[in-house]
Amino acid sequence: MTTSRTSPMPVEIDAEDDAPLYEARRQIYPQSVHGRFRRIKWAVLMVTLAIYYLLPFVRWGRGPDAPSQAVLIDFSARRFYFFFLEIWPQEFYYVAGLLILASLILFLMNAVAGRVWCGYLCPQTVWTDLFLAVERLIEGDRRERMRADAGPWTLEKVTHKTLKHAIWLIIAWWTGGAWVLYFADAPTLVVELATLQAPTVAYASIAILTFTTYVLAGHMREQVCTYMCPWPRIQAALTDEYALNVTYRYDRGEPRNSMKKAAVLREAHQPAGDCIDCNQCVAVCPTGVDIRNGSQLACIQCGLCIDACNTVMDKIERPRDLIAYDSEANFKARTEGKPPVRHIVRARTVLYVVLILVAGGLMLTSVARRSLQDLAAIHDRNPLFVRLSDGAIRNAYTLRIANKKLEERTFMVSVAGVSGAALDIVGADGMAASVGPDQTRELRVLVTTRAPLPQGASLPITFTIRDAATGVEATAADHFIGP
Template structure:
């Protein structure tokens, strides 16, 4: 059994050097039943349902646009998330979402450790699904270990073939569902099935099929232990007050079989509740022994809790030898002190408020953003020109963004200069901008002023009279001509 020696010492938290063989040996977890296993099945079903169904949900985005609720339209440069439409120029919203997701992970870690990893991480979800197929075809842990290295028979060959065929089917469906988020899902699905899809679509389905098949079928716990950065971050953000899976060593030690424990207690000698049955290790998808102490590789899935509780019930002993409990409370119990639940504390509240604040700012920004935008870039060469009559001319590249679904006309004005003349090259009157498009304009500004001056460009919608502005600078000519 592969294990990772990352035990935690209260006075010094650090990740120990893994033992030899932990990379080459594969973990073969045993099935288990219990409340946390049921929660994991529910999480798996919900996650898979959302992943596969989301591309087919319809949402009206306007005339001439896709009605797919969640779509990253690379051709038109749009990201649709139900009623939200994000342009390439608004990539800062995606940055905000990434920061929000990071804060959410930190908050979850402060409340319940790597609870995300144990229940909702895609690696966990698809690994659970692949393990379900493996158990259905080859049997539970004991049967799979017996077959490992056994002579290859016809039955064994058929089992291996069936298992990998189902794995590849799931992986292909996973890759196929992912590309549906980039093109209209029903259309692309028909094209993929009939061979009319583009080579790029088939290539991405193939790439994602291979990655899903490899990571969920073979890498499994190695991804959670070695490839994922989250275990490395545990050394910095591990919280002893978080509700993580822990072993009550003061109650379980010294370990002894059920019969031996009765004999020791009859003699008045100490005997713990742990019978060293190894069920907690056998069911662990990572292959660690939680009895060694808090472990940074633990994904907090709670399967060892279910396994241990099952053994305790059979032995007529109290549940909770392994349980979701704060490490500080384990230490308090060891000292016979009352436990304290401190889920609501400074760290969890402050990170939670940060999440609410950032989400609020992004929500307000999205609700107040305009469906038009103007940007201005000053000419670099020449920066300024002195005309024969002594006036100064600066040139600007003005870009109008029309995010509406209809063509619009804008009046372009400049403020901040006295007696300035503004010309839009090639235009005589309001400037039109096509629907869902940008318009680049060449705008020379001429004035008699010679001092460096800030100016404001304003584009006013002719119909609604709504205005958008952009600021730049007017620069005097040094040499002139």
């Protein structure tokens, strides 16, 4: 028995099927630009870097027994100092409140002007701008850098590259060094670091942050914004048609032509756009985006393309803002011949403002009413109660008193809630307990009653501490357990 085998039909393979799934990374050489948005970015860069590098050295008087650093995260004392505010571990809700407030502000910024955070305030943007400024200072602008990278390695090229990377490493090193200064007294830690007497964790932290800053701001740059950062994906779901975004007004810019050809077409009363296809908007973009292709994930809305385009429009004597902060609703209104649409105040932005005011108001109210003493009670678990020889029932507790003032205080301790209850502080005479400045103290207390208790009783009990000097009180609730 023979079997006939047929040949498979030939299949044509499109050349595009062999194309890679991901675009190979291309080196981006952002060109320097001058204009309003570039000046804003320089101002933001200088202010934010000054705050980051200098804030650890700002002093704030808190008394002789407290740190004098204005902003300090003191892990050893389990405190977070922020100017007049001192946050204890049990008050971490203040930090949570600040994070919620920051998120709402970020949402509001997105609703008003898209990724304005990414373009001006994001640390990745700020440090990348700084690194780019160093690169331009040493290697020249876009054309000089491209020419040098395409050419052979010469002594001048090696010198420029070495100097650039050395300065980058110095900036990255000081960035890591400034970070660790927030966790210890800054002047003291600087001396310890210089004399090699600082803790090992300080050197390790500086090394890690030096490496990450150097790599992210010096080498990865736009890759962080395009691939690593989750915010571009999130903000796209939070925006709407009224949000201002950097937009190429193609209703005015198209069809593109050279300047001479556009002039000829206008004289012939034929359509001619203002865009002369000079590609300056692409050359200045730090992420290499062509904004004329519409909104894109990599666009950080920095506005540099606006400055570049306005410079060109001035030279060819055409109206400015061919590229501008604009909204989809405004574009639609222009194409339909309707008046411009500017809805900054709308339901979304009003809601965010209200939420910000509510969250901020709650935090300010909480800070204003913040207690400078705290009391916690913990019942002994084993045994839950003890029957004495005379028939009395005794429960044992641990009281933790927190004194948040920067002075020693004496508290009077009392108990209520159980009939005939007597309170005894182990190791102390009387009902008074002294607590040092900005410290906590644990007390072992015994509560005894000879009054008859119901079978299986679990009665609510309240402990109270009262400042002997001011009369301010704090309470803690627990239960008195019987047989």
